[in-house]
Amino acid sequence: MPLRVGVIGAGMIGQEHTRRLTTVVIGAEVVAVTDLAADRAGLLAAEAGARPHASGAEVVARPDVDAVLVTSWGPTHAEYVLAAVAAGKPVFCEKPLATDAADCLRILQAETAHGRRLVQVGFMRRYDDAYRRLKRLVDAGDIGAPLIVHCAHRNPTVPVSYTSEMAMLDTAIHEVDVLRWLLDEEIVSAQVLTPRPTRRRFDHLQDPQLMLFETSGGVRVDVEVFVNCQYGYDIRCEVVGETGVARLPDPARPAVRQDGREGVAVVTDWRERFGDAFDAEIQAWVDAASAGTATGPSAWDGYAATAVGDATVEALKTGETVPVDMEPRPSFYSGAQQ
Ligand code: NAD
Ligand code: ISE
Numbered sequence: 001m002p003l004r005v006g007v008i009g010a011g012m013i014g015q016e017h018t019r020r021l022t023t024v025v026i027g028a029e030v031v032a033v034t035d036l037a038a039d040r041a042g043l044l045a046a047e048a049g050a051r052p053h054a055s056g057a058e059v060v061a062r063p064d065v066d067a068v069l070v071t072s073w074g075p076t077h078a079e080y081v082l083a084a085v086a087a088g089k090p091v092f093c094e095k096p097l098a099t100d101a102a103d104c105l106r107i108l109q110a111e112t113a114h115g116r117r118l119v120q121v122g123f124m125r126r127y128d129d130a131y132r133r134l135k136r137l138v139d140a141g142d143i144g145a146p147l148i149v150h151c152a153h154r155n156p157t158v159p160v161s162y163t164s165e166m167a168m169l170d171t172a173i174h175e176v177d178v179l180r181w182l183l184d185e186e187i188v189s190a191q192v193l194t195p196r197p198t199r200r201r202f203d204h205l206q207d208p209q210l211m212l213f214e215t216s217g218g219v220r221v222d223v224e225v226f227v228n229c230q231y232g233y234d235i236r237c238e239v240v241g242e243t244g245v246a247r248l249p250d251p252a253r254p255a256v257r258q259d260g261r262e263g264v265a266v267v268t269d270w271r272e273r274f275g276d277a278f279d280a281e282i283q284a285w286v287d288a289a290s291a292g293t294a295t296g297p298s299a300w301d302g303y304a305a306t307a308v309g310d311a312t313v314e315a316l317k318t319g320e321t322v323p324v325d326m327e328p329r330p331s332f333y334s335g336a337q338q
Contacts, residue, residue: 097302144242
């Protein structure tokens with residue numbers, strides 16, 4: 001029997017994941033949908049052949065919902081993840097796991113008390129083929145011990161509602177997760193340098209930002225976040241090791257020679273760049289949830305990213321280097337990660 005999924009949040013990525021569940025992924029069907037906007041829930045439910053519901057609580061409680069997909073706004077995630085864990089149902093939660101470190105810790109406690117993993121957090125880069133190949137190379141010691149990592153996260157533009165804090169909380173949160181996974185070390189401190197802001201967007205926004213992190217093993221990381229770079233969606237990562245340098249390849253695109261010049265088109269949308277990774281991520285979730293558990297980025301990873309996010313936002317406000325305040329990792333969350 002397919003995994004019967006209840007979707008909480010029928011916005012942009014809720015619609016994408018629902019279509020993924022119904023048309024790409026094997027072994028699942030969407031049976032319930034809810035959203036604060038009832039009309040949006042109704043439309044998506046009709047498209048998926050599911051029943052619309054008035055609340056997330058109703059979706060989690062429905063006996064024929066086997067697993068829950070949380071794609072509502074960040075501040076609502078903790079409530080729904082906790083409800084799913086209390087009901088013993090596997091839950092996929094889009095990033096962030098919670099906007100507050102204390103809420104993340106409540107989720108860790110609830111899952112630990114349950115005794116088996118139920119939570120997967122939506123850090124899809126761990127399923128991206130290029131990142132996976134980069135990790136295999138680093139893990140194999142091909143470039144020696146990593147010493148420095150240079151990253152960039154560039155978006156063409158962002159809406160006026162985007163704030164300077166979101167450069168970390170919405171955008172660089174993916175860099176933080178992938179760095180922890182790639183290096184298998186925690187981030188222990190954060191600093192933010194603020195270059196001259198671009199004049200191409202809003203006065204309220206500090207864009208770009210240069211985030212500097214240090215890991216528990218002494219690796220130094222710089223992350224350029226530039227969300228109004230105009231030219232495309234550009235994700236870069238270069239690991240400098242003791243004996244060599246390994247770099248994330250650009251997405252494979254044909255080079256065109258024409259009119260006396262050669263050019264390669266740049267990806268402009270994150271959905272295109274990480275489309276395959278999203279497919280693989282949701283398939284992995286369905287496979288594990290069908291067995292009553294979860295794999296991949298864990299609640300611990302969600303907590304760690306939120307804790308680093310808190311330090312980075314404070315660093316942006318104060319200009320200081322801020323230590324990351326993180327609880328010790330429970331043994332429940334040790335072991336190989338996706
Ligand atoms: P969105 O605003 O398009 O959709 C969010 C939806 O949640 C809205 O329809 C809203 O009405 C609904 N909602 C809000 N509160 C609710 C509640 N209490 N109960 C039910 N529904 C509620 O936003 P989005 O872009 O789809 O983002 C949703 C989440 O996904 C965010 O946490 C975001 O960070 C994350 N996201 C992740 C990625 C990724 O690359 N992994 C990409 C985009 C968004
Ligand atoms: C968005 O919220 C995401 O999560 C995307 O993956 C990210 O790359 C993009 O920059 C964010 O705005």
